[in-house]
Amino acid sequence: DAKTTQPNSMESNEEEPVHLPCNHSTISGTDYIHWYRQLPSQGPEYVIHGLTSNVNNRMASLAIAEDRKSSTLILHRATLRDAAVYYCILRPGAGSYQLTFGKGTKLSVIP
Amino acid sequence: DGGITQSPKYLFRKEGQNVTLSCEQNLNHDAMYWYRQDPGQGLRLIYYSQIVNDFQKGDIAEGYSVSREKKESFPLTVTSAQKNPTAFYLCASKQREKNTGELFFGEGSRLTVL
Numbered sequence A: 001d002a003k004t005t006q007p008n009s010m011e012s013n014e015e016e017p018v019h020l021p022c023n024h025s026t027i028s029g030t031d032y033i034h035w036y037r038q039l040p041s042q043g044p045e046y047v048i049h050g051l052t053s054n055v056n057n058r059m060a061s062l063a064i065a066e067d068r069k070s071s072t073l074i075l076h077r078a079t080l081r082d083a084a085v086y087y088c089i090l091r092p093g094a095g096s097y098q099l100t101f102g103k104g105t106k107l108s109v110i111p
Numbered sequence B: 001d002g003g004i005t006q007s008p009k010y011l012f013r014k015e016g017q018n019v020t021l022s023c024e025q026n027l028n029h030d031a032m033y034w035y036r037q038d039p040g041q042g043l044r045l046i047y048y049s050q051i052v053n054d055f056q057k058g059d060i061a062e063g064y065s066v067s068r069e070k071k072e073s074f075p076l077t078v079t080s081a082q083k084n085p086t087a088f089y090l091c092a093s094k095q096r097e098k099n100t101g102e103l104f105f106g107e108g109s110r111l112t113v114l
Helices: none
Strands: A009-013 A018-023 A032-038 A045-050 A061-064 A070-075 A084-091 A105-110 B004-007 B010-013 B019-025 B031-037 B043-051 B054-057 B064-066 B076-078 B087-094 B109-113
Touching: A009 A018, A018 A084, A018 A105, A032 A061, A045 A061, A045 A070, A070 A084, B004 B087, B010 B019, B019 B031, B019 B087, B019 B109, B043 B064, B076 B087
Parallel strands: A009 A105, B010 B109
Antiparallel strands: A018 A070, A032 A045, A032 A084, A061 A070, A084 A105, B004 B019, B019 B076, B031 B043, B031 B087, B043 B054, B064 B076, B087 B109
16 A cells, blocks of 8 residues: 655644645555544544645645655644644545555644 | 434443444445544554445454444444454445545544453
């Protein structure tokens, strides 16, 4: 399975933008890049996903490198509610739908 | 509101006892999943089901069993054969047709073996 590498933890000040990096140097041409986040003692929630082009939604933006070997999740203005573990996941475009969650990045937001 | 309901939220059991965790969804999703999460770790896939009366083992199926008799329900039994069952268990679902769609998760069940 293709793997991702994320920093263990990051900090951000409230109301500032946050850039969460993810490296996936072994990504294949059909792998989708998914991001989920998990608040303490809750189940993960979907944030965003993409294939080749940058993506925006109401929660975040996903910037994908041209060679697709890395991506960045962008939270435009961090709030205290954004403090969570963020998971970057590669999902094969073919075959059964399975997501493999690594340890993710624990984001702390400082008031 | 549509969603996934897991119960119980907290559960204690003695060693050697089987326990069943409930997962119900009213999202009309075909596919359902069970994950296990240990402290400070990511999620590991136990079992998944893409359609009623069919399910497949995930990465850590040993010591667990599931059934999928109804589309809405995917209960997980933690058997006495599971060597280290204390963990946070998460159920998820998605629409099977939407191959790039998101997984919806329940709030989890925390199992502690005494």
